[in-house]
Amino acid sequence: MKKNKYKFFHTFVVPTVEKSPYLERCIKSLKKQKIKSNIIITTSKPFKEIHELKRKYNIKLKVYKKHNNIADDWNRAIKSSKSKYVTI
Helix, strand or coil: CCCCCCCEEEEEEEEECCCCCCHHHHHHHHHCCCCCCEEEEEECCCCHHHHHHHHHHCCEEEECCCCCCHHHHHHHHHHCCCEEEEEC
16 A cells, blocks of 8 residues: 655645735635645744734744745745645
């Protein structure tokens, strides 16, 4: 029997650069999905509220050292997942 190399089937990755007034609404919406998925927030510019949201919703937060460009952010987002499928 072939072993599955993925920890999760699907992950939503939410990349952020700055504080967004819609971040919590986005997390709530992802949590309400009928088919449950892993959720990760990625950022290179962490802020106080992002840590609060991480704890409140029990989701993973991946902080990167610097922000280069959106393509780099998206590539990091994909690499941060241990899933077969990723939605950014």
